[in-house]
Amino acid sequence: MQANPVSSTTDALVSIITPAYKAAGVIGDTIASVQAQTHGDWEMLIAEDCGPDDTRAIVRTLARDDARIRLIEPAENGGPAAARNHALAAARGRWIAFLDSDDLWLPDKLERQLAFHRAHQRAVLSFTGFRRISADGTRTGTYIGVPAQLSYRQLLGNTAIATSTVLVDRALSGRFAMRDTYYDDFACWLALLKPGGIAVGLDEDLMRYRVMEGSVSRDKRNSAAQVWRAYRQVERLGPIESAYHFAQYTLRALHKYHQF
Incomplete structure (x- = not known):
């Protein structure tokens, strides 16, 4: 993280960070869910990561009719982190929201979360509850609630923060x-909380997470291995502390994914 804050002139502007790759079939619905927000002071920065489909053309067409939509066009494919960073580098708002290209927001998501976050002045990050939907949008899962607050240590063993609610x-x-x-x-999220920040949870149903078959996040064995790697190689935790947090993380993940 860099220490310099953003300008206070962007106090109400929400910069929405959306990486996109092979998203032609869903990006229109995702953008529509943003355009339906009751809080209208936003910019949507869609970093299209050099996919083989028509995502860029679709976003470019929609951006012509809504200046708040901004297409970011990296020169080469770099993966989700690089795409998000391209969008973050262009963001002008005080508030940064994340929305993946296949997920959806309910209409009052930004309005309710902004009011909630402003009421928690010490919180660097907030997140909300959500429901899963099937790839075609015809099936909606059970509500997945969130805890009231998470510290860095608490987040190490927790699966509560869904990216498209942050x-x-x-x-x-x-x-x-x-x-x-x-x-x-x-x-x-861990880096944001590690200096002593807190994340606060708004336990309300405000997002729809689309379950796409073949998504890397659906490979639970690999996901578990990558969580362990995050503890040991990214957070530099010892084996005993890593095992403690990994056990908590695994139990919560099993409970979370037990039902659709």
């Missing part, structure tokens, strides 16, 4: 970037 206050965090690691989002 809102970061750059007045507290300063400018920041994602690390080039498998779970770049998890590593980022």
